[in-house]
Amino acid sequence: MHYKEYVQRLPAYSSSKPAGASPPDLVNLAANENPLGPSPLAVAAIMDAATGVHRYPDMGAMALRQALAERVGLELGNVICANGSDELIMLICLGLLREGDNVVLSAGTFISYLVRTMEMGAIPVFVPQRDYAHDLQAMAEAITERTRVVFVCNPNNPTGTTNGAAEVRAFIERVPEDVLIVVDEAYVEFVDRADYPDLLADLRGGRPNLVLLRTFAKIYGLAGLRLGYAYGSEKLISYLDRVRSPFNVNLLAQVAGVAALADEDHLRRSRAHTTASRAFYMAELAALGLSPIAGETNFVAVHVGDDAMVAGALRGRGFAVSPLAVWGLPGMIRISFGTDEQNRGLIAALRDVL
Secondary structure (H helix, E strand, O other), rough: OOOHHHOOOOOOOOOOOOOOOOOOEEEEOOOOOOOOOOOOOHHHHHHHHHHHHOOOOOOOOHHHHHHHHHHHHHHHEEEEOOOOHHHHHHHHHHHOOOOOOOOOOOOOOOOOHHHHHHHOOOOEEEEEEEEEEEOHHHHHHHHOOOEEEEEEEOOOOOOOOOOHHHHHHHHHHOOOOEEEEEOOOOOHHHHHOOOOOOOHHHHHOOOOOOEEEEEEEOOOOOHHOEEEEEEOOOHHHHHHHHHOOOOOHHHHHHHHHHHHOOOOOHHHHHHHHHHHHHHHHHHHHHHHHOOOOOOOOOOEEEEOOOHHHHHHHHHHOOOOOOEEEEEEOOOEEEEOOOOOHHHHHHHHHHHHOO
């Protein structure tokens, strides 16, 4: 077999929950899931549609795309849906990258950008962070004639930090029109920052080289259904649609997505819980003598010294968190917000470990 060397160098995917390796009562605070669960309206829609799963879903996810478009004042052709936002990252890399092309991304950001870049034989160009956020000025300066894509995670996963409207605007204006700007807004619904950039306005204005990635996995609580979506120009969305697999969004995900969009009460409760949890962790981690990063998401990143050791010790006490050395942030862990009880338990376990 003639395997691609750059694919062989990638780590193989494996289950995060190997058989027999996790206690049944392990509290998973490693995946940034919504501890309040899914919208009741989404669950009802799933139940109603369950008897129809012997049929293929709508190949174009028309109802869901229409609902997403109307929600932000765009057209149907500006929206694409996928099997999680990670599939959208893959489709972008598959559609735009050739071997030897460059991709500009921040150090200490969502690891999928790196993996998908390397799958295409393209070359990642890392730019160091500034105050745990994207250094957009330096990222603009890193763009060359070989650059095809630049990834910006705002809010950033795993640090939770954001970039404001003025610096994002200055960055976008510096990026050449033949370079695609991918802004991953998976956590946008949690943001409180007053000057967070409204990039939907750029799309309404016709900007061709911008795409916004979003997801139902976080605030909407539908992580298990794998449902992501993107907003972009009609030309770009049509192009990405050519590399999308048919029926990539299953029937239950489509109906659940439409229902979840209509459940404003669930969104309000989820935001309120996140805000309260964030305040709890910032205060409690500081009380432990730690310096958590002030973020705008449903998780918190914090320096703990030996991230692998602390994560392993917490797991032994019933809590799974994410060690971040593999993300380029050695010595840090990321803690997802759980229920109030789970949050208190995590802090008690961390106090014991430290």
